[in-house]
Amino acid sequence: MRRMEVLAVNFPSSGRNSWHSSRLTRAISVVLVCVAALSWLAVRANSQQPVEQNQFLRDAFLKDAYSARPFGPARWLNRGDAYTTVEPSPAGQGGRDIIRYDTATGKRDVLISASDLVPPGAKEPLEIDGYDWSSDMNRLLVYTNSKRVWRQNTRGDYWVFDRRARTLRKLGGDAEPATLMFATFSPDGSKVAYVHNNNLYVEDAQTDAVTQLTQDGSQTIINGTSDWVYEEELDVRNAYRWSPDGKRIAYWQFNTGTVKNYALIYDLGAPYDVVTRIPYPQFGAYPLVKAIPYPEPGTPNSLVRIGVVPSTGGETKWMDITGDPEKSYIARMDWAGNSDSLVMQHLNRPQNQNDVVLADANTGAVSIVHTEHDKAWVDVVDDLQWLRGGEDFLWVTEKDGWRHVYVISRDGKEEHVATPGAFDVVQVVRVDPAEQSIYYIASPESATERYLYRSKLDGTGAAERVTPANEPGSHSYDISPDFHWAFHRYSTIDTPTTTELLHFPDHHVDRVLQDNAALHAKLADLITQPTEYFKVDIGGETVLDAWMIKPKNFDSGKKYPVLVYVYGEPAGQTVANRWGEEDALWHRFIANEGYLVVSFDNHGTPAPRGREWRKIVYGEVGVLSSREQAAALRKFEEMYPFVDAARVAVWGWSGGGTNTLNLMFRSPELYKVGMSVAPVPDQRLYDSIYQERYMGLPQDNTVGYQASSAINYAEGLRGHLLIVHSEGDDNVHYQGTELLINRLVELGKQFDFMEYPGRTHSLSEGSGTHYHLYCLLTRYLEDHLAPGSAH
Numbered sequence: 001m002r003r004m005e006v007l008a009v010n011f012p013s014s015g016r017n018s019w020h021s022s023r024l025t026r027a028i029s030v031v032l033v034c035v036a037a038l039s040w041l042a043v044r045a046n047s048q049q050p051v052e053q054n055q056f057l058r059d060a061f062l063k064d065a066y067s068a069r070p071f072g073p074a075r076w077l078n079r080g081d082a083y084t085t086v087e088p089s090p091a092g093q094g095g096r097d098i099i100r101y102d103t104a105t106g107k108r109d110v111l112i113s114a115s116d117l118v119p120p121g122a123k124e125p126l127e128i129d130g131y132d133w134s135s136d137m138n139r140l141l142v143y144t145n146s147k148r149v150w151r152q153n154t155r156g157d158y159w160v161f162d163r164r165a166r167t168l169r170k171l172g173g174d175a176e177p178a179t180l181m182f183a184t185f186s187p188d189g190s191k192v193a194y195v196h197n198n199n200l201y202v203e204d205a206q207t208d209a210v211t212q213l214t215q216d217g218s219q220t221i222i223n224g225t226s227d228w229v230y231e232e233e234l235d236v237r238n239a240y241r242w243s244p245d246g247k248r249i250a251y252w253q254f255n256t257g258t259v260k261n262y263a264l265i266y267d268l269g270a271p272y273d274v275v276t277r278i279p280y281p282q283f284g285a286y287p288l289v290k291a292i293p294y295p296e297p298g299t300p301n302s303l304v305r306i307g308v309v310p311s312t313g314g315e316t317k318w319m320d321i322t323g324d325p326e327k328s329y330i331a332r333m334d335w336a337g338n339s340d341s342l343v344m345q346h347l348n349r350p351q352n353q354n355d356v357v358l359a360d361a362n363t364g365a366v367s368i369v370h371t372e373h374d375k376a377w378v379d380v381v382d383d384l385q386w387l388r389g390g391e392d393f394l395w396v397t398e399k400d401g402w403r404h405v406y407v408i409s410r411d412g413k414e415e416h417v418a419t420p421g422a423f424d425v426v427q428v429v430r431v432d433p434a435e436q437s438i439y440y441i442a443s444p445e446s447a448t449e450r451y452l453y454r455s456k457l458d459g460t461g462a463a464e465r466v467t468p469a470n471e472p473g474s475h476s477y478d479i480s481p482d483f484h485w486a487f488h489r490y491s492t493i494d495t496p497t498t499t500e501l502l503h504f505p506d507h508h509v510d511r512v513l514q515d516n517a518a519l520h521a522k523l524a525d526l527i528t529q530p531t532e533y534f535k536v537d538i539g540g541e542t543v544l545d546a547w548m549i550k551p552k553n554f555d556s557g558k559k560y561p562v563l564v565y566v567y568g569e570p571a572g573q574t575v576a577n578r579w580g581e582e583d584a585l586w587h588r589f590i591a592n593e594g595y596l597v598v599s600f601d602n603h604g605t606p607a608p609r610g611r612e613w614r615k616i617v618y619g620e621v622g623v624l625s626s627r628e629q630a631a632a633l634r635k636f637e638e639m640y641p642f643v644d645a646a647r648v649a650v651w652g653w654s655g656g657g658t659n660t661l662n663l664m665f666r667s668p669e670l671y672k673v674g675m676s677v678a679p680v681p682d683q684r685l686y687d688s689i690y691q692e693r694y695m696g697l698p699q700d701n702t703v704g705y706q707a708s709s710a711i712n713y714a715e716g717l718r719g720h721l722l723i724v725h726s727e728g729d730d731n732v733h734y735q736g737t738e739l740l741i742n743r744l745v746e747l748g749k750q751f752d753f754m755e756y757p758g759r760t761h762s763l764s765e766g767s768g769t770h771y772h773l774y775c776l777l778t779r780y781l782e783d784h785l786a787p788g789s790a791h
Contacts, residue, residue: 051775051778051779051782052775054775054778056526056589057589057771057774057775057778058771060582060585060586060589060774061582061770061771061774061775062767062768062771065522066519066522066523066526066585067519067581068491068496068497068516068519068579069514069516069519070497070499070514071085071487071489071499071513071514072085072086072487072499073085073086073130073131074478074487075131075132075133076478076480076481077100077133077137078481079480079481079482080103080480080481080482080483080484080485081102081103081104081482082100082101082102082103083100083101083103083480084098084099084100084101084111084133085098085099085101086098086099086128086131087099089113089114089115089125091113091114091115093114093124093125094124094125094127095114095115095117095124095125096114096125096127096128097110097111097112097113097114098110098111098112098113098128098131098140099111103480103484103485103501106511111163112140112161112163116161116166116168117142117159117161117168118168119159119168119170120168126142126144126159127144127145128142128143128144129143129144129145129146129153129156130142130143130146131143132184132185133185134185134188134189134205135185135187135188135189136188136189137163138162138163138164138189139160139161139162139163139185139189139205140160140161140163141158141159141160141183141184141185141192142158142159142160142161143156143157143158143183144156144157144158144159145157145177145178146178147178149181150228150231150232150730150731151231151232152237154181154182154225154237154238155178155179155180155181156178156180156181157170157171157172157177157178157180158170158171158172158180158183158192158194159171160192160205162205162206171183171192171194171203172194172196172201172203173208173210175196179196179197180194180195180196181194181195181196181224181225181238182194182195182224182225182237182238182239182240184238184242185205186202186242186246186311187242187243187244187245187246188246189205190204190205190206190246191203191204191205191246191311192205193213193240193242193249193311195223195224195225195239195240197217198217198218198219198221198222198223198224198225199212199213199214199215199216199217199223199224200212200213200214200223200224200240200249200251200309201213202249202311202312202313211311211312211313212313213249213309213310213311213313214251214253214309214316219256220255220256220257220293221253221254221255221256222239222252222253222254222255222256223239223240223251223252223253224238224239224240224251224252225237225238225239225252226239226252226254227254227256227259227293227302228292228293228294228687228730229294229295229301229302229687229688229689230252230254230302230304230329230689232687232689232690232731233687233689233690233693234329234331234380234689236252236331239251239252239254240252241333241334241335242311243311243335243339243361244335244338244339245339246311247310247311247312247339248308248309248310248311248339248361249308249309249311250306250307250308250333250334250335250342250361251306251307251308251309252304252305252306252330252333253304253305253306253307254302254303254304255302255303255304256293256302257303258300258301258302258303258326259293259294259295259299259300259301259302260293260294260295260296260299260300261291261292261293261294262291262292262293262294262296262730262733263289263290263291264289264290264291264292264727264728264730265287265288265289265290265727266287266288266289266290266727266728266757266758267287267727267757267758268287268757268758269285269286269287269288270288270758271290271728271758271760271765292730294687294730294733295687295688295689296684296685296686296687296688296691297683297684297686297687297688297691297692297695297697297698297705298688298692298697298698298699299688300326301326301327301329301349301688301689302326303325303326304325304329304330305318305319305321305325305330306318306319306321306330306333306342306344306359307319308342308361317361317362317363317364318364319342319344319359319364319366320359320364320365320366321344321346321357321359321366322366323346323348327348327349328346328347328348328349329346329347329349329351329689330344330345330346330347331345331346331347331354331380332344332345332380332381332382332384333345334384335361336358336386336390337386337389337390337393338390339361340360340361340362341358341359341360341361342358342359342361343356343357343358343359343384343393344356344357344359344366345357345380345381345384347378347380349692349697350377350692350696350697351377351378351689351692351693352373352374352375352376352377352378353371353372353373353378354371354372354378354380354381355368355370355371355372356368356369356370356371356372356384356393356395356412357369358410368412369408369410369411369412370395370408370412370415372397372399374398374399374615375618376615376618376619377615377618377693377694379396379398381395381396381397383395383396383405383427383428385428385431387407387431387433387457390410391409391410392407392408392409392410393407393408393410394406394407394408394418394428394431394438395407395408395415396425396428398611400417401610401611401612402421402422402423402424402610402611403424403425403426403608403610403611404417404418404419404420404421404424404425405417405418405419405425405428405438405440405455406418407457407459416458416459417459418438418455418456418457418458418459419438419440419442419453419455419459419463420459421444421462421463422444422610423442423443423444423463423608424442424608424609424610425440425441425442426440426441426442426443426450426608427440427441428440429441429452429477429479430477430479430483431457432483434483435483436456436457436458437454437455437456437457438454438455438456438457439452439453439454439466439477439479440452440453440454440455441453441475441476442463442608443608444463447545447573447575447601447607447608447609448533448545448547448575448576448577448607449472449473449474449576449577450473450474450475450476450576450578451465451466451467451475452465452466452467452475452477453465453466454466454505466505466507467507468507471490472492472577473490473491473492473493473495473577473578474490474491474492474576474577474578475488475489475490476488476489476490477489477502479504480504483504483505484503484504485501485502485503485504485510486501486502486504487499487500487501487502487513488500488501488502488507488509491578491579492577492578492579493531493547493576493577493578493579493580493584494527494530494531495520495579496516496519496520496523496579497514497516497579498512498514498515498516499512499513499514499515500512500513501513526585526588526589526592527588528552528553528592529549529550529551529552529554529591531547531548531549532547532548532549532550533545533546533547533575533577534546534547534548534639536600536632536635536636536639537635538628538631538632538634538635539631542603542628544600544601544602544628544632545575545600545601545607546575546598546599546600546601546632546636547575547598547599548596548597548598549587549588549591549596549597549598550591550596551591551592551593551594551595551596551789552591552592554642555642555789556641556642557642558642558789558790559641559642559643559644559789559790560594560595560596560642560643560644560647560788560789560790561594561595561596561644561647561648561649561785561786561787561788562595562596562597562598562633562636562643562644562647562648562649563587563590563595563596563597563598563649563650563651563781563785564598564599564600564629564633564648564649564650564651564663564671565583565587565597565598565599565650565651565652565656566599566600566629566650566651566652566656566659566660566663567605567652567654567655567656567659568601568602568604568605568625568626568629568652568655568656568659569604569605569621569622569625569655569656569658569659569694570604570605570606570614570617570621570693570694571606571655571690572605572606572655572656573601573605573606573607574599574601574605574656575599575600575601575607582770582774583653586774586777586778589778590778590781593778593782593787594787594788594789595781595787596642596643598636600628600629600632600633600636602624602625602628602629602632603616603617603624603625603628604616604617604621604624604625617694618694618695618696619694619695619696619701619704620695620704620707620708621683621694621695621708622658622659622662622683622707622708622709622710623707623708625659625662626659626662626663626666626667627666629659629663630663630666630667630670633648633667633670633671634670644790645670646672647672647785647786648670648671648672648673648785649671649672649673649674649675649781649784649785650663650664650671650673650674650675651674651675651676651677651777651781652675652676652677653677653678654677654678654679654680654731654732654761655680656677657676657677657678657679657680657724658676658679658680658681658710660674660675660676660679661674661676661679661681661710661711661714661721661740662710662713664676664716664717664719664721665710665713665714665715665716665717666710666713666716668716668717668718668719669718671719672719672720672784672785673719673720673721673780673781673784673785674719674720674721674722675721675722675724675777675780675781676721676722676723676724677724677725677763677773678724678725678726678729678731678732678761678763679710679723679725679732679736679737679740680732680736681709681710681711681736681737681739681740682709682710682711682736682739682740683695683705683708683709684698684705684709685733685735685736685739686732695708710740711736711739711740711743714740714743714744714747714749715747715749717744717747717749717751720751720752720780720784721749721751721752722751722752722753722754722776722777722780723737723740723741723751723752723753723754724753724754724755724756724763724773724776725737725753725754725755725756726755726756726757726758726759726760726761726763727755727757727758728757728758728759728760729759729760729761730760730761731760731761732761737753741753752780754776756769756772756773
């Protein structure tokens with residue numbers, strides 16, 4: 001239940017995501033339902049200008065003028081002696097060239113120009129949404145015309161450019177535009193596999209020969225990609241794998257026939273990105289009802305199995321996974337270091353056991369070589385990789401209380417920890433077989449930072465920090481295959497991302513690839529006070545991490561109103577020292593308007609503070625978080641005399657919207673204003689995998705589900721509450737907000753409500769939607785909690 005902007009870690013918990021896409025071509029038609037007389041509809045008497053005329057808000061949210069520019073996408077070539085990236089073509093027309101750089105010298109060559117990527121009969125080159133090279137670099141696979149499927153743009157067109165023949169050919173034959181998914185080269189680059197209409201295909205990269213590998217794809221049978229909940233919560237999208245020798249393909253198959261459909265109602269006749277300016281038909285304008293298979297807690301899931309099919313076509317061999325497929329998950333699958341066996345991660349329905357299963361691809365026979373248990377939940381391991389020619393594999397576990405990397409023998413009989421110590425490994429970056437060491441992201445001293453560390457695979461010696469000690473913030477690395485170079489990206493909460501090319505592992509900067517200098521200059525007027533990190537001791541040996549942004553021209557002798565930014569669930573951490581996006585920009589704007597902006601990370605967030613920190617919330621998500629958030633606010637008010645305890649607001653999105661409700665309902669004496677965007681008021685209504693992972697099955701934990709649901713505490717509301725949601729939210733359903741509205745009406749509680757028709761969970765559809773939303777939040781906050789200091 002998270003949005004992309006919240007994430008600051010790479011822990012494998014997931015859920016409630018959002019993705020930004022689509023364009024809005026007309027002004028937004030606003031539906032505003034008011035249960036109270038709303039003074040904030042009028043122009044604010046204490047404002048110099050209407051919020052909508054503020055130049056910063058217009059630049060940030062209409063013109064996208066404050067977005068950091070990324071570097072790439074880049075691909076290492078060979079062992080790292082060169083790399084490719086995509087750059088605007090000097091020929092213009094919006095085209096881009098594929099550029100090769102010599103890593104050591106920086107020598108630049110155009111490998112494929114935009115003019116090479118002009119389809120026959122077209123005038124403009126393909127827009128490059130993604131690209132991949134064949135193993136011999138003779139062919140380029142271009143992904144273009146991409147469309148969103150739930151969170152990401154995973155459906156589009158694929159073209160193959162042959163560098164030798166200088167030809168460009170579209171894959172998929174006579175398939176409708178933008179209907180192919182997850183095209184990938186075979187290991188030798190001679191073929192391309194892809195998914196179309198829930199079936200797997202293989203196409204010769206040089207000819208038009210197409211082989212259909214599966215025949216049963218339908219609305220309920222899905223081959224090679226995933227259902228809604230696997231994508232959302234287990235991050236399974238591309239659901240097939242080429243064998244190392246290219247002779248077979250292993251794939252997931254989903255049967256969604258057991259899953260109950262959830263009806264999304266689009267009152268405008270289509271999702272917003274489809275409606276745009278299309279006029280209503282002359283006769284009749286009926287809502288569209290779109291049904292999606294969506295399992296709520298305790299209800300049936302898809303039936304899932306793994307098959308192996310020859311890449312030339314033929315019969316599928318199904319793996320003999322034991323147990324009821326409706327009561328388990330196959331969360332990961334790949335080839336197990338060779339072309340004859342698969343490795344799978346098989347979770348039980350409560351997700352407190354994860355079996356590492358090896359399967360014979362020829363016979364389907366399986367064996368369990370390792371089992372992970374936890375009294376709360378286990379995490380899916382994304383860092384499983386094979387060592388010593390497939391004799392050992394890497395595994396990540398919290399069984400000693402910290403998240404560590406282990407080396408386990410193929411038969412599961414021998415294991416040892418490779419990263420011992422009282423700290424968490426956040427993410428495995430790369431294993432160096434030459435020096436028998438492992439590189440990973442960690443931050444033993446501060447849960448708000450992210451650094452690169454190195455340890456010996458045999459577990460001897462202390463962990464060694466590779467990121468220089470004088471470089472704070474959050475760091476990520478893409479290390480070349482020869483371990484001589486790395487792309488290094490870093491940022492802090494006050495400085496946008498910089499990308500460097502490093503000589504490795506001495507961390508010497510060879511050259512800067514993207515410094516975002518223009519954005520740095522533009523931020524000078526916005527970032528008037530450095531973000532301050534501090535700790536809050538709320539008692540009971542619990543110390544929370546926090547940050548605070550002070551107003552422009554701050555005077556410690558005065559008192560200021562407070563805006564608390566909350567998330568507080570297992571899917572996201574707000575107190576991390578990294579550059580944010582729209583939320584972070586808005587927080588800076590709000591601070592300069594005259595507010596203290598603050599955020600606290602409670603127990604249960606995925607901070608690298610040990611297993612107990614993260615999993616103590618099991619069975620009661622929302623209970624401990626709301627208690628600790630309230631305690632942190634009280635302590636914050638004690639710590640700083642410039643805090644005006646009579647003027648406190650709280651806001652959050654998704655899980656943060658849920659906790660905003662919790663705080664407004666459970667601690668109404670503390671929070672005077674709440675702004676809750678796309679919340680889950682009733683924990684019984686979110687999806688099965690996320691909710692059951694952290695809460696257990698509702699049949700087994702009725703009391704916990706009741707205690708964790710904000711709707712059951714709605715009678716506590718005293719302050720001003722704004723709820724924002726969309727009927728088109730396929731993730732956090734509108735149903736929960738409607739139930740909450742009914743409950744508040746029943747209780748006689750006054751509140752304010754805003755609906756954005758037809759948008760998704762991200763409320764991003766349309767160029768003006770986020771601008772309108774952040775203007776709404778600004779106006780609501782300032783009208784109900786006046787900005788500025790008080791003596």
